[in-house]
Amino acid sequence: AEVDWFHFSAIVPAISRNLVAVCDEALRFAEKKNIIISADLNYRKKLWQYGEQPAEVMPELINYCDVVMANIWSANTLLGIDVDENIHDKKSKDAYTDHAYNTSREIIRRFPQCKTVANTFRFDEGEGIHYYATLYHNAQQYISREFRNNKIQDKAGSGDCFMAGLIFGLKNEWDPKSTVDFAAAAALGKLQEPGDLTNNNIEAVKYIMENHE
Structure with a gap:
């Protein structure tokens, strides 16, 4: 069967620089084949142990993505998108969803291939x-x-x-x-x-x- 969607998790490039290269190779291939690409920006602090910060690694991979799943905190850690450090003090769904709106717009601005963002x-x-x-x-x-x-x-x-x-x-x-x-x-x-x-x-x-x- 023809592959029409490629999904990867930020857990994979968190493990080693070699796996960053593997992800990059897979993403380049998927892009050439016009396969839809999605990513889950799940952050696991204990995995990032090889000397590079997540925000130094992940943007090069997210450049390929059509769809990104995140939350406002993981987008900050993995992509360097600003997050309101006092958001929890507001205790408001509207504050959270407004922040998600701004985070989503910024992801799409920085990564033009991306058309859809979930938080x-x-x-x-x-x-x-x-x-x-x-x-x-x-x-x-x-x-x-x-x-x-x-x-x-x-x-x-x-x-x-x-x-x-x-x-x-x-x-x-x-x-x-x-x-x-x-x-x-x-x-x-x-x-x-x-x-x-x-x-x-x-x-x-x-x-x-x-x-x-």
Whole structure:
């Protein structure tokens, strides 16, 4: 089957300079083949141990990307995009989503190949979680519905599930609001499952998206 989408995680170039070169080679090949490229800007501080700062490494790779998933803090650490250090003091969803809007616009300004940026927000609430996301596409930002759960099973893999939902919506040419709602619901579903992998299928995610209170 023909490959039409290449996705990579910032965890890979975090491991070694050799893997930065591997990523770069793969991205150059994908670009030549007109394959859509996406990246997850997940930051793992303990992995960056080979002497270069993330913001010295990641921009050269993000130059190839059509779609970027981030949050306002990882965009700061990995790409050098400004972040308001006092944003938490504002305790406001509007402040967070306005910041996501500015972060998304700056990513697209710096990396013209990029046309779509998602930002996720996940806040602990006791044993539970408060989750929502934004999607910037065609110069407009779309905000997902808010999801809350009183108790989570495992945080591992929720970002991967968000990204999978995002790619699924974009590939199927859903409208941006439905896409970001589906991606956020996929993440919430994973937060209620133990382990790294999800057992939720498309219908299960749609059910969460449409019925979660």
